[in-house]
Amino acid sequence: MMKYFQQRNDNVDIECPAYPGLITLLDAALYRTFEGQLTATVSSANAALYAFLQLKNQSNELLQACRSAIPKMMTISNASVLLGTSSTGSRNHQERQQQKLLNNLYTLESFAVFCVDCSKEAILQITTDKLASSANLPAGENAETKSLLSSSSALSMSSPLEGSSSSSSSDIDFAKAIRQSSKRSWEEVAVRLTAHQQHDIRKGDCWESSKLYCPDYVWGHETILQCQRLVRSMVKHDAVPCMALVPVLDKHVLPECAGDAREVIMHVFESIMVLLKYDVPLRLQQFRKGIESDALVSKRLYLVKNEYRAPFRAFLEAHLHLQMAPRLELVEEYIAIHQETQEEVKFEMLKEKRRRVNQTIQDCLRNEHFVKALVMEEKCEKLEISMAAMLFPFCELARWLSDGNQIVGLVQVPGVLEGEDFLRMQELLRTLKNLLCRKNECGCSSTGIRPLLLDLQGIRRDPSLPQMNGIQVVERIHLDEYSSMSLMEKRLSSLCSQLKQIGILGTSNRFVAGKKDKDSSSHAAVIEACTFFNGDAFSKSYRDWYNLCKRQQETFSRPDGVGNTLVELLKTMRQAEIESSIAISSWQDLSLARERIDMLRKDRQQKFDILEETIDDCCSREMDCRLKLLPINEYAVLSLPDIQSVAGIFDIGMELAGEIISIC
Secondary structure, eight states, rough: GGGGEEOSSSSSSSESOOOOOOOHHHHHHHHHHHHHGGHHHHHHHHHHHHHHHHHHHHHHHHHHHHHHHHOOOOOSSSTOOSOOTTTTTSSOOHHHHHHHHHHHHHHHHHHHHHHHHHHHHHHHHHBOOOOHHTTSSOOSSHHHHHHHHHHSOOOOOHHHHHHHHOOOHHHHHHHHHHHEEEETTTHHHHHHOOHHHHHHHHHTSSSSBOOSOOOOOOHHHHHHHHHHHHHHHHHHTHHHHHTTTTHHSSOSSSOOOOOHHHHHHHHHHHHHHIIIIHHHHHHHHHHHHHHHTTTTHHHHHHHHHHHHHHHHHHHHHHHHHHSSSOOHHHHHHHHHHOSSSSSHHHHHHHHHHHHHHHHHHHHHTHHHHHHHHHHHHHHHHHHHHHHHHHHHHHHHHHHHHHHSSOOOOOBBBTTTTTTHHHHHHHHHHHHHHHTOOOOOOOOOOOSSSSHHHHHHHHHSSSSOOOOOTTTOOOOOOOOOHHHHHHHHHHHHHHHHHHHHHHHHHHHSOOOOOOSHHHHHHHHHHHHHHHTTTOOHHHHHHHHHEEEEEEEEHHHHHHHOOTOOOOOHHHHHHHHHHHHHHHTTTOOHHHHHHHHHHHHHHHHHHHHHHHHHHHHHHHIIIIIOOOOEEEEETTOOOOOOOOTSSSHHHHHHHHHTTOOOOOOO
């Protein structure tokens, strides 16, 4: 973005186009002007940020300790028993006590996950400017973003389940549920991207960088309130009173684990509680004092930031409205044809124009690249629905196991499931329980199977989360194609083996229903469905899906015979469709369209004049410089440039902590 700035020697210091990213640079310049008067605010905010970064790291350590802890379960007479009954079963008192301790470990694990999520939310609140983010489309709202983040875009054809007359309504509902889950999977996909990848995908949806470049009073006040609510929520978690019983009962509330895992868990938990009860509230109180001490300046900065934001967004909105309208040159060309005095000549010219436009649309629809893309899109969706149907019983079983009310949770069984195999099975069940849900009303956060498909490719979900030895999803590195395919085949084979093991254990084990009779048949049906899992069919479907995705990427990037990529082909089709609607319009409609386009152009110019005057006034008054705003082309595509050279307030601290800093 700095290339747009041109230093001048006359009365104008800087020249810059009215383009996305301008507000980011104005915020940075405004902060540099008042930096000395915001020392208390920035220093206390950095201290609060550091406290939440510590909390996140400690929570990750607790999560890793809980997930790597292998409880020393009592010897079970029937070694093949994995799934037991609920607390109403025939287990003796010692077994029930052991299960209670095991549930405490699961509660502590959920507490660690909750603390990680709350810490991330607090860090996001501190480092994000809501004024800037309000100008951007939410991630996943733009159709182009969805198509880039997912393997199946909005161009996908109807499902094979919907097209078959013999399909039952339940199958069609299941296919719709899978499709809805896939639309929500962009969140899981986005966290696996680097900052540059996120910018490449989101640059068309953003007008401003969401990073904080200039603090203000409203940002500080809302951040403190939100962080305090998050701290109160963490302190009220069920694990806190549960772990508080240790000194009261004079005995441990966690099961005995291999090695010193239990002592490590207690030590990390105590560190987290010190942060939640003392360090974090103290830093937030200092943050509040810093905001109040700089209130006079920070409130003024909030007004100034809004002063130049409002006309800038109004201008960009007017620019987009003009872009959505037909080009004025095209409308005037058809008006000139309608003004032809000879009817036969006018009729022939319009006929030829319509023929050419329709021919262009037909050529685009019959384009080899476009047809291949649609065919591969349909095949990808079929394969994804097929794999989801195979995994659905395991997702249901994973939710029941994690619930612990209907079925007893996963336990280590000597000779059957122990050691690293037990940890791998736990990790798999945690992944499966959030993938699929038949009904959206069930309250489950269903993301579709694409997170699992990306796990098989070796793309790590979140670099900040702990990874267990032997079960982690390694980060993609620069390998040759043979090595990467070999690793993917190993992960695929391991997944199929684990799923088969769940089916075998389910059929050979004792299984009794929960509290209600109607649960018995559903539980038994799910266990029976798990036994029918075909690992070879799943592996084949995944390989076909993976190969189709690679071919899709090649199709999108490779030009066709005339040198047009698929993106350019879609733009050509859109312009041809607009011209087709103009070609069938009457002279009166075209005249009205020309008047409206003239109004849009005048409105855009008026808003640019207001923006230019406002920017010049703010820069000369607040920053002691002159900025001349340059107009941009009427049909320029708006996208946020890569402005990594402009550092945010917390960029250094975030980089030292190893956090991903996203521009958008």
